[in-house]
Amino acid sequence: MKLLFKPLRVVYLIYAAIVFLGIMFLILPFIFLASFLGRVKGGNIVFYFLRFWSHTWFPAVGIMVKRIYEWDRKDKTPYLYVVNHCSYLDAALAVQVMRLPFRPLGKIEMQKIPFFGFIYKQSVVPVDRSDAKARSRSVREMIAVLKHGISILIFPEGTTNSTNKILQPFHNGAFRIAIETQTPIQPVLYLDNRKRLPSGGLKLNPGRCRVVYLPPVPVTGLTMEDLPALKQQVFEIMEGELKARI
Template sequence: MLKNLNFIRFYIIQIKASTEAKIYFLILKAIKQKKLLHLAYMKKIKIPFVLIWRLWFYVLVLGTVILMSPLLLILTAKEKYYPVFWKVIRVWSFFLIYAMGFRLKIEEEEKLDITKSYMFCPNHTSLIDGWVLVALSKNPIVFVGKKELVKIPVFGFFYKKVVIMVDRSSPKSRKRVYEMAKKRLQNGVSIAIFPEGLVPTEDVILAPFKNGAFSLAIEHQIPVVPHVYYDAKRLISWDPLRGGPGIFRVKQCKAIETVGLSKDDKEELKNQTFGVIYNELANDEVYMKDTNRPNNEREFKSPL
């Protein structure tokens, strides 16, 4: 009889514990759902402010280009004015970056020789990457860029005057890039190419590199300087409903020398540069959190 009573007591205790556990988990589930609803609600509230902030970016860019047009027309009239033009657009770049609420946090693995030319190769994840590179370089840089950007009103007019444009579908255009780059390098200017050749969708850590930057670097025996942009994907991505002010971390990695390399070493140089940037990004917790966010594949894809 006593054994039966003990069994009944034990059974009641188990039921009670099980019931309490169920209630506890139901409460936790309710709290979690409430938090998710709150987050969803906050995101909806945030959207109009993000859109206004995005519009502010375009107003800043086009507005300042229009205001500076008389000066820019003079400075882009002759190539000999390019060093002065560079100083002007550096100030402009800093203004845009800080007016958007970004604060640059720069790490340099080594100081670059200001008397030398370099091939700058950054990863490409946002609208503002080009301006960041301009702001960071005291010495003039010429970008190799897509001809499609010429279509942007006002901006496109000056873009075609100072950028070496490339049509990747045209062998003739690619040959012209080499000739123009050689001419600019002889004037002591550096070259910048986004080696991915596009802005990848946000679920990609780093897209495969094209050959152009590395062929040019080897041909002209100039060092390749990898640049790593960690926060652009989060702060001002190509998704129009995301973004906002914040710290923009940049790392200028150690230059990779090309002296003595031949065209047969192009693939190795490309892979080495890719590895430097990829390892930095893959080991950065914040960048990987942005990359692994749910529904990345459904987000706005860059037209570039």
């Protein structure tokens, strides 16, 4: 039976890749035109094309997205989204399920990928973790983005979690920015992405992807002295919810 499914899996992966690239090349000219409209307006337009990409690709490969809301958001103020990072599928899902406008923080190395790198450059706040000055520029850009009413998405674990732990320790960056800008933090959970696309392999699996939006954590009045406690608070909230739901 395994021998029968192996060629079917290869065909499925090839099909998923062709659809992924096909949609990418379809929207690439429109993203190129939007890039002339600036980082804010043009970037916001880019995300509508990326959302089309995600809304098309996920059902085309048999992955159904389910949103679970633990709070009723009615305001349009920007938030700092913190999301668990367990799969390379996370970024593709984010452009479908996060409220627009928003910008993710992303690794600058991804800009080197042909064609995709151009789209990536237009849609993220890039960060070069090997360069202190570059990290400072990224922080300034995130603060500027928030002032334009655009939310920020950060994976506080810093990298894809390939361990057997439900969460890796959080870095300080997201919580420092939240306190500096007095922007509320909204924890978001991706429950099934590791099952759909395990890290470190090419084993895409059809099925469901559940996204849980947890109540925001206010930061009003907090100072940098409160950063460790805030980071621990958000970590415990997300870890507890993940343990209860996975």
